[in-house]
Amino acid sequence: MNYPRLSFISICTFAVFMLGFQLKPALFEIPKTWDIAAIKQFLLPLPDGTTQVTPISESYYYSLPEMKVFKSYPIRLAGMEANRKYIDSLMTLDPVDLFESEPRTEQDLVRLGEEVFSSPLILFDYSEEFFKALNESVKSAEIPVSKNTFPYYTYVIDEKSKVKVGIFSCAMCHTRVMPDGSTIKGAQGNFPMDRMDGIDAETYAKSLPKEKLKEFDDGMRTGRKRLHGAPWVNHFSQTELDTISAAKIIAYLKAIPPGVMIRHGANYNQPASIPDLIGIKGRKYLDRTGLMMHRNIGDMMRYAAFNQTLDMLNSYNDFIPAGIDFKALTEPGKGEFVGTDKRYSEIQLFALGKYLYALKPPKNPNPSSPDIVKKGKLVFEREGCATCHTPPLYTNNKLTPVDGFNPPASHHDLYDILGMSVGTDPKLSLYTRRSTGYYKVPSLLGVWYRGPFGHSGHVATLEDWLDKRRLDDDYVPTGFKPAFSKTMAVKGHEFGLEITKEEKAALIAFLKSL
Numbered sequence: 001m002n003y004p005r006l007s008f009i010s011i012c013t014f015a016v017f018m019l020g021f022q023l024k025p026a027l028f029e030i031p032k033t034w035d036i037a038a039i040k041q042f043l044l045p046l047p048d049g050t051t052q053v054t055p056i057s058e059s060y061y062y063s064l065p066e067m068k069v070f071k072s073y074p075i076r077l078a079g080m081e082a083n084r085k086y087i088d089s090l091m092t093l094d095p096v097d098l099f100e101s102e103p104r105t106e107q108d109l110v111r112l113g114e115e116v117f118s119s120p121l122i123l124f125d126y127s128e129e130f131f132k133a134l135n136e137s138v139k140s141a142e143i144p145v146s147k148n149t150f151p152y153y154t155y156v157i158d159e160k161s162k163v164k165v166g167i168f169s170c171a172m173c174h175t176r177v178m179p180d181g182s183t184i185k186g187a188q189g190n191f192p193m194d195r196m197d198g199i200d201a202e203t204y205a206k207s208l209p210k211e212k213l214k215e216f217d218d219g220m221r222t223g224r225k226r227l228h229g230a231p232w233v234n235h236f237s238q239t240e241l242d243t244i245s246a247a248k249i250i251a252y253l254k255a256i257p258p259g260v261m262i263r264h265g266a267n268y269n270q271p272a273s274i275p276d277l278i279g280i281k282g283r284k285y286l287d288r289t290g291l292m293m294h295r296n297i298g299d300m301m302r303y304a305a306f307n308q309t310l311d312m313l314n315s316y317n318d319f320i321p322a323g324i325d326f327k328a329l330t331e332p333g334k335g336e337f338v339g340t341d342k343r344y345s346e347i348q349l350f351a352l353g354k355y356l357y358a359l360k361p362p363k364n365p366n367p368s369s370p371d372i373v374k375k376g377k378l379v380f381e382r383e384g385c386a387t388c389h390t391p392p393l394y395t396n397n398k399l400t401p402v403d404g405f406n407p408p409a410s411h412h413d414l415y416d417i418l419g420m421s422v423g424t425d426p427k428l429s430l431y432t433r434r435s436t437g438y439y440k441v442p443s444l445l446g447v448w449y450r451g452p453f454g455h456s457g458h459v460a461t462l463e464d465w466l467d468k469r470r471l472d473d474d475y476v477p478t479g480f481k482p483a484f485s486k487t488m489a490v491k492g493h494e495f496g497l498e499i500t501k502e503e504k505a506a507l508i509a510f511l512k513s514l
């Protein structure tokens with residue numbers, strides 16, 4: 001992929017023109033994304049205290065080519081004949097470079113931000129093989145789809161007479177298909193990417209002749225070490241990465257349900273549940289572990305740049321996940337790992353941030369009666385939930401240390417820390433690249449349209465979250481159940497577990513009204 005760079009001079013000239021004639025200047029005060037001083041405070045340190053994280057330099061970042069955002073079109077899951085006609089009609093369309101003319105108003109920004117949200121990192125040529133394989137994956141991986149549309153990928157026209165398939169947009173992971181087939185952009189996504197990857201890898205492995213299997217094993221192992229490696233951690237989940245077989249990786253991938261993901265930097269048995277981005281503006285810490293701070297839109301821009309996927313070029317002491325032999329950076333723009341060869345432009349990131357801030361929750365189609373909601377609110381207050389899940393955001397925006405981590409004194413000046421652990425499984429925040437030693441207090445807004453719950457999505461529903469049987473060793477997690485475990489206690493967060501059945505129903509009705 002070759003993205004021509006926007007001329008710096010033309011942007012400057014344009015900005016001066018806009019400021020002079022069109023806009024209130026404040027609208028276009030765009031923060032600098034790769035501001036090293038801001039990044040230093042933005043990133044929380046690893047909990048082990050000895051491994052330093054060094055992101056790529058400012059000069060490396062700004063010498064990456066900028067992405068272009070082209071108009072995209074939905075992928076319809078029609079029959080083959082209807083699809084041929086649809087593809088033929090797309091073939092006649094001209095590419096539309098959406099940032100060719102600059103946004104002039106706040107509304108323009110939000111509209112373009114939505115396009116950035118749906119804009120893929122990877123493009124490949126459309127083929128009928130792709131279309132057949134996609135239809136098969138929808139069945140084999142039980143992918144929720146929306147009224148015959150596949151909402152996680154798009155078709156993109158970036159060249160005349162060519163239809164490309166675009167994957168790896170923000171929308172791929174942050175779009176939720178509801179049981180009635182409607183989609184909610186920005187909600188906890190439910191594209192089961194890991195499960196699909198596992199099934200696809202398994203099918204592929206079966207098609208290989210025996211002599212190719214070792215190469216396949218080695219390739220899978222190296223690729224996954226890039227995604228999940230944290231070699232300074234002395235825990236089985238890390239040490240096994242050096243010798244793990246493809247078959248075992250596949251089993252791990254297949255165990256991940258919709259709504260949960262082994263995000264890069266996380267690990268097989270420590271995945272992250274996908275957050276709801278609606279309401280993000282009010283949250284002070286990003287990611288379950290509060291890995292990145294959110295002080296202003298500049299931090300949101302940094303979050304997007306890091307996670308899509310320039311954090312793969314961070315140096316953890318001397319380990320660079322997407323580096324050559326895990327050690328060295330390629331020349332800027334030559335990175336082979338998805339997304340490491342380019343960057344979003346500043347205006348694209350700014351527009352993306354504006355779009356995320358403008359996301360609105362959907363209307364609840366089945367509200368409970370006001371009486372029961374009122375009763376539930378009383379239970380919520382009596383049980384002390386509001387201490388942590390404080391209205392109106394339903395979070396106090398604090399970090400809670402995990403079991404096994406003692407915050408150093410300096411942290412109390414830097415971060416908002418609640419001085420108690422809620423006792424949930426600490427592994428995501430101790431043994432991965434996403435670790436900080438904390439879990440944040442999540443907001444409870446919008447729980448009616450999301451799930452599974454908890455940092456790794458171990459429980460499917462609020463009923464299960466408030467079911468004290470989850471504390472028993474013979475519990476079968478209803479959300480993410482690690483591969484190779486039949487049962488597992490989902491421990492910690494023992495709040496609201498001792499209430500009566502009626503109180504529980506009322507509490508849940510209240511939670512679902514938020």
Ligand code: HEC
Binds near residue numbers: 272277286303305308
């Ligand atoms: C491959 C799937 C995937 C893609 C692509 C992706 N995300 Fe995410 N995103 C996740 C997961 C999983 C998490 C949770 C990570 C964690 O808690 O450690 C997350 C977390 C976030 C958060 C933190 C929210 C919070 O409340 O903590 C934000 C903001 C976010 N993503 C925005 C974006 C944007 C913007 C893009 C596109 C530039 C994007 N994501 C692309 C999967 C994805």
Ligand code: HEC
Binds near residue numbers: 384422439444462
């Ligand atoms: C001491 C602070 C604290 C109190 C009190 C508390 N919570 Fe939480 N809550 C948390 C933290 C921290 C998490 C995240 C834990 C994790 O994922 O490991 C959480 C997670 C949750 C979740 C899962 C949300 C998600 O997005 O995954 C729900 C639901 C929830 N709490 C409801 C409640 C209710 C209901 C009460 C009262 C009965 C309550 N909490 C009391 C701190 C608290």
